[in-house]
Ligand SMILES: NC(=O)C1=CN([C@@H]2O[C@H](COP(=O)(O)OP(=O)(O)OC[C@H]3O[C@@H](n4cnc5c(N)ncnc54)[C@H](OP(=O)(O)O)[C@@H]3O)[C@@H](O)[C@H]2O)C=CC1
């Protein structure tokens with residue numbers, strides 16, 4: 001099976017580097033100048049500095065040249081719907097593996113639903129779980145979830161995309177896998193706020209636990225299996241992202257909590273996801289207090305102090 005990665009950001013580049021252990025991989029960057037620079041320097045200096053691109057990685061800005069049997073989509077979630085719509089013909093019939101973590105703001109859909117509605121005949125799948133691009137690219141041991149509703153196709157993808165350092169587990173529960181990966185970013189922002197505001201590790205643990213409860217509530221309401229949330233794509237990624245300063249969502253929250261500034265160019269998926277999840281929760285009558293607070297905080301509609309006060313003064317309830 002030929003493999004390509006669309007999107008030469010930190011994660012797309014890291015995946016291409018890891019997959020190159022198995023054979024040739026094509027990495028597509030939308031900017032021809034960036035593609036040429038990467039091909040020449042054998043490095044993605046802007047997004048993944050210090051990591052050499054193996055000879056088996058071909059970098060191109062030609063999207064037709066980047067078509068393969070298996071196409072990994074490593075572009076930010078809010079750009080995905082438009083990208084798919086612009087490339088429906090090219091992507092038809094491919095196995096399309098979404099590597100982004102989020103919920104489309106305009107439709108409330110995750111990546112597999114977007115693929116299914118936009119690219120008929122494609123096989124939608126998701127690759128998600130606890131993994132920093134830098135760790136994958138350095139060949140550190142990493143385990144991820146490969147979700148595909150078609151069990152046979154999922155098994156084939158699991159084998160094609162596992163490498164000596166990247167171990168994939170499979171599931172048919174695409175809803176659980178993609179909602180776990182999307183919602184943990186929102187809780188990671190909240191965890192960052194707690195640490196940035198100096199509220200302590202005990203508060204962070206409480207927030208992660210209650211955050212996990214609301215992640216599970218929303219995902220199961222949409223048909224996800226609770227076990228999926230307990231796995232790498234949910235609990236595993238929640239732990240990583242809420243506790244590591246490598247996480248952009250966590251660091252963004254830290255800056256919010258400390259009233260500091262943050263790189264406006266950085267990909268912080270949890271910001272749009274907080275809004276999208278809050279809207280979904282309201283529409284379906286699901287209680288998601290932490291997510292709602294994050295949405296209000298990032299919109300500047302509430303202060304950190306008032307958000308904490310509002311969460312602590314909710315009616316006492318059974319766990
Ligand atoms: N970084 C990580 O450790 C991990 C990231 N992810 C997920 O991967 C996804 C991508 O994140 P990441 O790689 O880190 O982000 P980056 O900010 O590093 O890179 C984003 C990439 O997407 C490209 N891009 C943006 N818009 C478009 C578009 N409309 N069409 C084509 N390409 C586009 C950018 O191109 P350009 O440079 O030209 O702007 C850039 O190459 C996110 O959903 C993230 O949650 C998942 C696991 C780990």
Ligand SMILES: O=C(CO)COP(=O)(O)O
Nearest residue numbers: 129130131132247248249
């Ligand atoms: O998803 C990730 C780790 O699994 C990356 O997290 P950030 O996008 O917060 O950096």
